Amino acid sequence: MLQSRIKILLLVLLQLVVISVMALRILSYIDPIHDGTFFSPAIGLNAGLKLYTDIGSAYGPVLPLLELVTIKIFGSYLIFQRIFWLLISVLNGILL
Secondary structure: OHHHHHHHHHHHHHHHHHHHHHHHHHHHOOOOOHHHHHHHHHHHHHOOOOEOOOEOOOOOOHHHHHHHHHHHHHOOOHHHHHHHHHHHHHHHHHHO
């Protein structure tokens, strides 16, 4: 009983450490390749362009559409895109 609680506590602490590291990375590092690759198709979609006709997407149609949702809600700011992907990564880690 006590060992299972300790394991759960350690897993929660590990998850908090990973989230903290990812949050610090968001604020301190801009990825010049992937940020533009993910963000620019979403900006084009927001401007009314058609995916694969007017603009390209290197990673398929789902990523620009997900980022389009964040642009519609929060505006065209890179920090919201980064926070959105942090939340997706955290949810992915919790679900796994």
